[in-house]
Amino acid sequence: MSAIFNFQSLLSVILLLICTCAYLRSFFPTLMDRNKTGLLGTFWKCARIGERKSPYVAVCCVVMAFTILFLT
Numbered sequence: 001m002s003a004i005f006n007f008q009s010l011l012s013v014i015l016l017l018i019c020t021c022a023y024l025r026s027f028f029p030t031l032m033d034r035n036k037t038g039l040l041g042t043f044w045k046c047a048r049i050g051e052r053k054s055p056y057v058a059v060c061c062v063v064m065a066f067t068i069l070f071l072t
Contacts (some may be wrong), residue, residue: 008067015061017043022050022057 025032025047032044050057 011032011060012064012068015057015064018046018050018057020059021047022054025051 020024021032021043025044032047035041
């Protein structure tokens with residue numbers, strides 16, 4: 001089933017996108033900062049969410065990992 005139609009898979013993809021963008025921004029800040037608008041601005045916004053809400057994102061990642069490993 002596609003990640004678009006399965007809610008749990010969609011949440012996993014969004015969490016992975018947020019974590020990946022925040023990780024890449026720590027290594028290449030100029031790459032993310034020059035694209036703040038448009039389609040590539042989505043990655044900048046995900047990086048900002050990952051940086052500013054990192055405790056909440058970490059808790060969501062742990063909960064998602066638990067549900068994928070033990071409840072599915």
